[in-house]
Amino acid sequence: MTLRSHSICLVPLIFSLVSVGASPAKAITQTIYPFDVVYNTEVTLTPIPSTNVSKAFVSGFNSDAPYGLTNFLSINNYSRIDPNTGKLVFFQDPAKFGLQGLPSGRDEFFGSGDDKLFGSSSATASFDFINRKLVGSGTITITGGAGRFSDATGIFNFSEIESLEQDPTAPLKGQAFLSGSFQTPQKTPEPRTNATLFGICVIGIGLMLRRPYLEASG
Incomplete structure (x- = not known):
């Protein structure tokens, strides 16, 4: 018994x-990374035949960028002048301009290592003919990453200035000012x-x- x-x-x-x-x-916490940087940029605008749309390619570099993200690329941006405002509008979805069969755009921050950030952007720009500048602003939405920034999310606001007093056949050189933050999830076992x-x-x-x-x- x-x-x-x-x-x-x-x-x-x-x-x-x-x-x-x-x-x-599992307890999930967030690691937040402030991100404030100025990239030296080059912008190439290429007209798409038989349309009023151009494709923009943007590259940036700063050897002292935070977290080793020294390089910035923004590819397949589609742009045209808004007839209501006279401003250039930029989208990475070609369907917004009625274009079919073209690749969507993307943004990428990277350096010499495995750490990367991926995102998408939208922007507007206007011609300042008095000061001979192209002035733009917009947002970059971080949608992922690689290395220690896997599954990153966040928002960067940016402004960009390029001088118009350059060779019109060469890329426009200027600067992009980015400010914001991104975060990555960290799983902590109990x-x-x-x-x-x-x-x-x-x-x-x-x-x-x-x-x-x-x-x-x-």
């Missing part, structure tokens, strides 16, 4: 051990209790099995 009662009491302990050890809980519970269980089983033996020998 004594051994049977001990066996019954042992069942909840074993069940608890299996339940806790089967799927340890303290594991498997080893502790297992030790308690082993000790408990030993005591329960030994007690009937001592009672019988006594």
Whole structure:
């Protein structure tokens, strides 16, 4: 009778051990990275034949950019003049201009290592003919990354200035000013209790099995 009662009491302990050890809980936290940088940029605008749309390619570089993200690329940006405002509007979805069969654009920040940020952008720009400048602004939405920035999300606001007093057949050179932040998820495992519970269980089983033996020998 004594051994049977001990066996019954042992069942909840074993069940608890299996339940806790089967799927340890995860606590998700966010690591936030401020991002303020100025890239020296080059912008190339290429007209798309038989349309009023141009394709823009933007590259940027800053050897001192934070987190080693020294290079910036923005490719397949589609642009045309908004007749209502007289401003250039930029989108990375060609369908917004009624264009089909063209690749969507993307943004990428990278350096010499494996760390990268990926995103998409939209912008507007206007011609300042008095000061001979092209002045633009917009946002970059971070949608992913690589290396330590895997699954990154965030928003960068930017402004950009290019001088119009340059060779019209060459890329426009200027600067892009970016400000914002991005974050990455960090999964932190809860303290594991498997080893502790297992030790308690082993000790408990030993005591329960030994007690009937001592009672019988006594």
